[in-house]
Amino acid sequence: MLRTGIRIPLFLLTAVALTACSAATADDAPPRSAATKGAPAKVTVVPPAAGRPVSVTASGGTLARVKVVDEDGTELTGRTGAGGSAWTSDRKAAPGASYTVEVVARGAGGGESTSRASFSTPAADRVNKLSLAPGKNTTVGVAQPLSIVFDRPVANKADVERQLKVTTSNGTEGSWGWLTDYSGKDRVDWxxxxxxxxxxxxxxxxxxxxxxxxxxxxxxxxxxxxxxTVDTTARVIRVDLDRKKLSVVRNGRVVTTIPVSGGTPGGDKRSWRGTAVLMAKEGTIRMNSETVGLGDAYDKLVDSSMRLTWSGMYAHAAPWNAAYFGRANKSSGCIGMSDADASALFATVRPGDPFEITGADTKGVVAEGNGYGDWNLSWADWRAKSALR
Incomplete structure (x- = not known):
């Protein structure tokens, strides 16, 4: 939709132009399409401010039909109340948009008249946008939340949440929860x-x-x-840092167990625990310790990299740590494994698969905004994060 910054006064196509702050009255309507019996209804269109619904009223009669469309031809549907004398749009008028209103009214004697009006709303001083995850028409694992990150702050969280409708093929129970993304931006997940x-x-x-x-x-x-769409296979990756092993559970059955080495105990190189959702399969990437606050500890290309948090925890190939797989946790916070095991795991998993990580010596539970840590809250605590609770 083309949105301009020009405010066009409300006017009737068959009457003189009115000021932008005036209501438009359609009592100078074009010839009626049916025989007139008595005086025609008097129609008034109230030009709304942006973010308010369009309203149309009829005095001395009722509204037979109201059609409101924007400059792209998209219709604002609405409903009639007050005995047929008032109509209100379901949707709000958008900022910087132009609308045309066509009204068919029925007078007290039964005769119909048609009138038209148009108006525009001022352009927005600021525009908010958002990004959605997962991507459109993708297939994801069983733990993938629906996540929205906003470009600008959202103060009216309840108003925004009311406009977000999730539909599932099987009536899945779920809830929105507001949080702060790792980037510092407002975010809401379902x-x-x-x-x-x-x-x-x-x-x-x-x-x-x-x-x-x-x-x-x-x-x-x-x-x-x-x-x-959610994958037809339910995969859960269980990582036991105390026993230094990773198990792939497929549809409730353990199908693979491999030795791993997690974050080094006792300091900043410990791993996170809790449920971390696989965010992306990034493959071969350059990992530099300075980007995660660990000085010059490492700077190398790493294969079969699977991102688990924004803060830099991955599951990946770590051949330099081979002596410790299954024996000791000696990584810089990631879950390392052999080249062969990492390659096989990389080929098996998909974004949205949960990594359920346990261990006695970790640096804490994955936070909600650090990747998709939503599952580390109880259902009651998660629902309490909805603005409509």
Whole structure:
């Protein structure tokens, strides 16, 4: 939709132009399409501010049909109340948009008249945007939350959350939860009560166009939609740092167990514990210890890299640590394994698979915003993070 910064006064196509702050009255309507019996209804269109619904009223009659469309031809649906004399749009008027209103009204005597009006809303001073995960039409593991990160702050969290509709193919129970992303930005995730059932289809409709973020956040000026599917295989990766082993559980059955080496106990090189969701399969990447606050401890190319947190915890090949696999935790915080085992695991997993990590000597539980740590909260605590609780 093209949004301009020019405010166009509300006017009736068949009447004189009115000021932008005035209501438009359609009593100078074009010739009626049906025989007139008595005086026609008097129609008033109230030009809304951005973020408010469009309203139309009729005095001396009722509204037979109201059609409101923007400059792209997208219709704002609505409903009639007050005995048929008032109509309100379901959606709010967006900032910087132009609308045309066509009204068919029925007078007290039964005759119909048609009138038209148009108006524009001022452009937004600030615009808020968002990014969605997972990507559209992707297939993910059973622990992948639906995650939205906002470009600008969201003060009106309840108003925004009301516009976010999640539909699943099997009626999955879930809830939105607001948190601070590792980047420092506002974020809201939709997490099921339990891991997804394999094969679940998920759709998000974010009808945010015309919604105000509040304060310095700005307006949303478009809607968003995404859909994804949960893998038909339920995979859970269990990492026992005390026993230095990793197990792949497929549909409830352990199919593979491999020796690993986790983060070195007793300091900053310890691993995180809790549930970390596989964020991405990054393959061969350059890892530099300075980027995670560990000085010049390492700088090397690492194969079969699987990202688990934003703070730099991966599962990956670590042939330089071969003497410790299954025997001791001697990594800089990641979960290391042999080239062959890492390659096989890399080929097996997909983003959204949960890594359930246990161990006595770790640096704490993965936080919600550090990757997808949503599962480290109880269901009651997660639901309490909804703005609509």
């Amino acid at each position: 997490r099921p009560k339990d891991y997804w059932k394999p094969g679940t289809r998920v759709t998000l409709e974010a009808t945010l166009d015309g919604t105000d973020s509040g304060r310095a956040g700005g307006w949303f000026v478009r809607d968003y939609r995404t859909a994804f």
